[in-house]
Amino acid sequence: MRLYNTMSNKLEEFEPIEEGKVKMYVCGPTVYNYIHLGNARPIVVFDILARYFKYRGYDVTYVQNFTDVDDKIIKRANEEKVSPEKITEKYIQSFFEDTEPLNVLKDIKRPRVTENINEIIEITEKLIENGYAYEIDGNVFFDVKKYNDYGKLSNQKISELEIGARVDIMEIKNNPLDFALWKKKKDGEPYWDSPWGEGRPGWHIECSAMSRKYLGDTFDIHGGGQDLIFPHHENEIAQSKCAYHGHFAKYWLHNGFVQIDGDKMSKSMGNFFLLREILGKFSGNVVRLFILSTHYRKPINFSFEDMENTRKTLKNMISSLKRFEAVLKNLQSLINHNNLKKIERTDELYKFIEEFKEKSDDFNNKFIRAMDEDLNTPQALSTIFDQIREMNKFSDIIEKISDKEKSEKSELLSEVLNLSYKSLKIKIEDVLGVLMINEEKASNSELSEKLMKLLLKIRSDARKNKNFELSDEIRDGLRKIGVEIKDNKDGTTDYTLV
Ligand SMILES: [Zn+2]
Known part of the structure; x- marks a missing residue:
């Protein structure tokens, strides 16, 4: 089997590190919102990769994390005046609801950042010990200049990156390219104790800590969307290699974007469709088939x-x-x-x-x-x-x-x-x-929806014609099978399953 490795920019023969086994890590969602179709693509693509390895007889260990500590989560929690946990619990729950119709493998390990703080502190300490990170006023930064191979995955040189980096005079880092491993606590933010005082982890360090915990210092495949190549994956490599001197991931796989009229579908651009909106119109099978009809490295134009x-x-x-x-x-x-x-x-x-x-x-x-x-x-x-x-x-x-x-x-x-x-x-x-059976389920629920509409229309006509006997019979009959209907002032009717 050949896979395109972003690290070498070439198709390479896949050779597992350990005979008969495949270990893979894929960056998961930051849980502060419902996922959109662009987020669903890596979920489907890497699910198919894992399934294919299984089909070829490999024993697959697949890890995909939840980022449950992040600026966006904190911002959302403050806006809604609730705790960050409330936000993350809600969107982890909705992640499972939304991906359920996509029939994703059930045996994916899904660690959360908040459950791996000790591991994150451990790798951060190791990086300081090895001379690749430094502490300033309760913050810990990775010293990019210390790592010569920085930029290899994204094909950039440190010198080129420095030209593009914006120097913020408020920054306390030694170099604008340096990135945070640990952030000092700010008011209203979640925090944990650490050797550098109270604070929380930076974003990139979590994947280094969690991939190591579940897959070891060296594993086969690291995947994610193309947008993660720089800086996220570049930083993961720097952290993991400098902390433990393993090879980290052997093959780097990146999927293309989902686009709308040629632009990347993204929350920040506002041109997105939530997966749950799409699933209201199409079955999970249709979404899967749509995604896999395009090669995973090419962009998909959604329509x-x-x-x-x-x-x-x-x-x-x-x-x-x-x-x-x-x-x-x-x-x-x-x-x-x-x-x-x-x-x-x-x-x-x-x-x-x-x-x-x-x-x-x-x-x-x-x-x-x-x-x-x-x-x-x-x-x-x-x-x-x-x-x-x-x-x-x-x-x-x-x-x-x-x-x-x-x-x-x-x-x-x-x-x-x-x-x-x-x-x-x-x-x-x-x-x-x-899954065929899922299609039957989807078409059954589509049919139920249509039948309900028809029934409510008959009842509404009956009421208009003052045929209350029929309209009551429909209402009582529905109640017996667990459907409660409610008449609104504007003449429409809602129904709920009880
Ligand atoms: Zn990651």
């Missing part, structure tokens, strides 16, 4: 039209899968002791079966080749669509043959079709994470 097309694609995919299930069920019902396990070469079906078996194997190889080439999910998807097309053709043939012949050969036909179907389902569900 509702493309989402709508993805929905149609998914619908076709699922109706084909259902068709194969039906064909298989029918074949299996015909199996009896008279079934032929082998057929003669002269048999007309022989050619089709042999061809189909060959093609099925080939689809698996093509899928692996695509995924092996830097996780080329659009290519992998196209092999899946090709396989579906062939399976549909094969199903057409099965449906056309006479009942007698179908009955005789049902065991063989079912075996051949089932093999292809199973491999297809593993690729779609286990690797790409598109």
Whole structure:
């Protein structure tokens, strides 16, 4: 398998540090707001990477943190006049709610900064001890000039960076490029005791501390969005390498942005769609399929039209899968002791079966080749669509043959079709994470929504026509099945599930 390593700017052969094992760390969200579609991209991309490693037989340890101490969280808490914990608890909860329909792996380790303060203090002390960090008035800074390789990941030289760095006269740092490992406590901010007095960690140090705790000084993959390359990942490298002299991450993977009309989707730009808004209109499967239809390093341009097309694609995919299930069920019902396990070469079906078996194997190889080439999910998807097309053709043939012949050969036909179907389902569900059952759930809730609207309309018409018997019957009937309705002054009706 080859992966594009941002560190070398090249496609590199993936060789795990430890045979059969993959350890990966992906920077997680700062929990002060609902996540938007741009935040959802790395979640889906690295989920697919982890799933693919599992599919290839690796034992995967995947860590993604929650940043639950940060300026933005404190600002939000002050604005809402609540504690920072109140904010972080709310948005960690909403993170799980929002990502649930995306069917993300359940075994991801999700440490929080506030639970790792000791580890953060330990690495900060180590950096001071090794001469890479210094304390000024209760603050600790990393001394960028001490680390010669600083800028390697983002392809920049310290001298170039210094020209661009703004010198703030209020700053107490030795060098404008130096960054905070520990920040002295300010009024109204959360704080912890430390050897440098009360304070809180800087942003970058948390990932160095948490990746080490769960994955060690050297691990396989570090991922995140492109916007994290500088300064965040550059700083993580400086911290981890200077503290423990390990290799830190071997492969650095970065996903491209989600854009709207060519601009990066971001909270600061105000041009974003929250994941929960999108999930109100499309299923989690559609979102996943939309994201993996573009190679992870390329930008995705978001549009509702493309989402709508993805929905149609998914619908076709699922109706084909259902068709194969039906064909298989029918074949299996015909199996009896008279079934032929082998057929003669002269048999007309022989050619089709042999061809189909060959093609099925080939689809698996093509899928692996695509995924092996830097996780080329659009290519992998196209092999899946090709396989579906062939399976549909094969199903057409099965449906056309006479009942007698179908009955005789049902065991063989079912075996051949089932093999292809199973491999297809593993690729779609286990690797790409598109779960059929979720689609049924989503379409069921869509249907319930429509039925509720219809029912409320009938009730409202009944009330207009003074048919109170019917309108009460609907209200009482709904209450019995756990739906409480409430009539508003403006004539509309709300309903809640109780
Ligand atoms: Zn990080």
